[in-house]
């Protein structure tokens with residue numbers, strides 16, 4: 001193991017076996033987050049990480065060696081609002097998924113953005129409810145065959161970053177797991193400012209989404225994100241500072 005990885009693991013992670021499937025993007029996002037915190041030299045005792053239910057909730061809890069709140073499905077932003085209002089001296093970070101954050105918790109998301117609640121939300125968008133077995137989410141691309149739509153998802157998916165931008169967020173960005181340096185830099189930028197900050201990360205779930213689209217190799221999924229971003233079919237970047 002490279003010494004940098006060992007250093008980050010020992011400083012920021014609890015010694016627990018991972019719950020992520022091999023090749024899951026959540027591990028990459030966790031790495032980008034701890035790299036950002038370490039490069040900024042933020043005291044980890046000043047970070048509170050809040051998550052709801054879903055695979056992305058595990059990014060912070062139980063792995064991150066910071067104070068964590070592991071809450072109920074879709075309600076991470078509501079709990080985080082309480083922390084943010086009572087302890088403005090802390091950096092409040094929510095880790096959520098597309099089902100958790102934009103589906104079940106969608107109302108909390110848009111209103112926290114509208115109110116400018118002081119928190120950073122990192123929303124992992126893998127296009128599906130992964131932990132519960134592969135049901136359609138509000139981000140599932142139209143036509144994809146899921147457990148709940150075996151003949152193809154008939155609806156138009158949410159563009160979550162645009163939704164949060166329209167709701168009035170102070171910082172909005174979107175990256176993919178093919179853009180880890182940009183993602184880390186965005187997390188650094190967002191951690192240094194206040195207001196409602198939102199970063200969407202398009203990520204691979206080889207186990208469920210990969211299986212239904214017939215691409216279970218995580219590397220191929222990541223390269224596909226890069227290709228789509230290069231063609232402009234996935235828009236990446238910082239949309240508001």
Ligand code: SF4
Pocket residue numbers: 019020021023024025026055056126130131204205206207208
């Ligand atoms: S089910 Fe999908 S999102 Fe969940 S840990 Fe496995 S690969 Fe990751």
